[in-house]
Amino acid sequence: MTETDRLYDKNAYLTSCTAAVISIRRIEAPEGGAADSADKNGREATPALYEAVLDRTVFFPEAGGQSSDTGWICAIDRPDRKKELLAVTDVQIKDGVIRHILSCSADSGAPFRAGEPVSLQINWERRFGFMQNHTGEHILSGLMHRRLGFDNIGFHLSDNSVTLDVNGQLNDEEILVLEWEANEVIYRNLPVEVSYPTDEELEKISYRSKIEIEGQTRLVRIPDTDICACCAPHVSRTGEIGLIKIVKVLRYNGGMRLFIACGRRALALMQKRQRWIEEVSHLTNRSQDEIGDGVKHLLGEIGDLKQKNRDLEYEAAFLRLKTVPRDRENVFLFVGNMDPIVHRNLVNRMCEEHEGFCGAFAGSDEEGRYRYYIASRTKDSREVQKILTNKLGAKGGGKPEMIQGSVTGTQSAISAVLP
Ligand SMILES: [Zn+2]
Numbered sequence: 362m363t364e365t366d367r368l369y370d371k372n373a374y375l376t377s378c379t380a381a382v383i384s385i386r387r388i389e390a391p392e393g394g395a396a397d398s399a400d401k402n403g404r405e406a407t408p409a410l411y412e413a414v415l416d417r418t419v420f421f422p423e424a425g426g427q428s429s430d431t432g433w434i435c436a437i438d439r440p441d442r443k444k445e446l447l448a449v450t451d452v453q454i455k456d457g458v459i460r461h462i463l464s465c466s467a468d469s470g471a472p473f474r475a476g477e478p479v480s481l482q483i484n485w486e487r488r489f490g491f492m493q494n495h496t497g498e499h500i501l502s503g504l505m506h507r508r509l510g511f512d513n514i515g516f517h518l519s520d521n522s523v524t525l526d527v528n529g530q531l532n533d534e535e536i537l538v539l540e541w542e543a544n545e546v547i548y549r550n551l552p553v554e555v556s557y558p559t560d561e562e563l564e565k566i567s568y569r570s571k572i573e574i575e576g577q578t579r580l581v582r583i584p585d586t587d588i589c590a591c592c593a594p595h596v597s598r599t600g601e602i603g604l605i606k607i608v609k610v611l612r613y614n615g616g617m618r619l620f621i622a623c624g625r626r627a628l629a630l631m632q633k634r635q636r637w638i639e640e641v642s643h644l645t646n647r648s649q650d651e652i653g654d655g656v657k658h659l660l661g662e663i664g665d666l667k668q669k670n671r672d673l674e675y676e677a678a679f680l681r682l683k684t685v686p687r688d689r690e691n692v693f694l695f696v697g698n699m700d701p702i703v704h705r706n707l708v709n710r711m712c713e714e715h716e717g718f719c720g721a722f723a724g725s726d727e728e729g730r731y732r733y734y735i736a737s738r739t740k741d742s743r744e745v746q747k748i749l750t751n752k753l754g755a756k757g758g759g760k761p762e763m764i765q766g767s768v769t770g771t772q773s774a775i776s777a778v779l780p
Pocket residue numbers: 495496499581591592593595
């Protein structure tokens with residue numbers, strides 16, 4: 362099959378075109394795809410999927426880690442179909458032939474015939490966002506390559522995220538400098554130049570090449586910044602990117618993965634983050650510059666309160682222990698939900714004052730579950746574990762001096778089996 366004429370190669374700003382249908386065929390929805398989920402119960406009509414090959418296209422297919430364009434396609438010559446816009450949900454390329462996946466809401470046969478003229482339209486807002494983010498990625502990768510010798514070893518651009526992986530690491534300060542320099546490239550509003558050098562010319566040019574290239578090499582150059590072999594659509598001047606923001610950095614495969622956002626995507630993200638900052642500023646009653654201190658202060662207060670709470674729990678349990686006659690051998694207390702450290706300390710303290718089994722059950726009848734520590738300085742605590750396991754299915758264990766575990770049941774049910 363002859364290769365599809367890729368109009369986006371020469372003009373990334375072409376949003377629509379007409380084309381002739383080369384072939385069209387019905388295809389099955391991919392496993393677990395959206396089209397697969399409907400109609401098992403006849404509630405919703407399953408969209409019929411068709412694959413159309415055209416003589417030319419404005420749709421960029423999925424390639425080099427970038428999701429394909431989406432958009433619409435419709436017949437031109439048939440008045441009855443003129444207004445029927447079919448959604449293009451996916452676009453794939455193989456051996457230079459581009460296949461458009463069309464979703465038809467009702468299956469009334471193939472929407473087009475071979476040879477028929479159609480008109481195409483891409484989702485331009487989405488595509489322009491891809492162009493902003495993709496060109497922003499070139500700037501960051503190019504700067505890291507020129508200044509530090511890092512190579513881009515992975516790139517992903519979809520509706521939800523943009524990531525780029527490099528084989529070197531930067532510290533926090535260096536990330537800020539990189540981001541600053543990348544945005545300086547935007548302010549200079551440099552041209553993004555596309556060229557198709559011959560093999561001879563190519564030998565003399567030093568360029569980054571991130572993906573295997575089909576056919577002639579397409580070079581994308583941003584002066585003083587980057588030269589890279591790339592087949593995707595880019596903005597024509599760097600100023601159109603608007604803003605490059607590095608939003609997260611992970612150590613990855615010995616290098617790092619940068620999560621970035623450019624253009625409208627960056628602006629939307631910064632607006633969202635600004636709302637979070639305002640919210641935290643309001644909640645902590647601090648100025649926006651001081652929210653870090655505000656949160657640290659709150660965490661300190663929470664830590665102090667937790668310690669105070671532990672002290673009070675211990676004091677309350679100790680007061681109850683004092684009401685138990687000293688000559689009672691086995692002592693079991695039911696306490697509310699208790700900090701595990703306090704819980705354990707309490708049982709140790711009980712052992713100092715009573716000869717037999719000393720245990721504390723922390724929990725409530727509402728929850729229907731209690732955690733316990735049971736200890737003894739004269740007897741084998743595991744005997745009590747056996748009783749709880751056999752009669753109530755408790756789970757736990759330990760040494761003769763102390764066991765711990767949990768049991769399902771109410772206070773009265775547990776009390777009834779204890780020695
Ligand atoms: Zn590119």
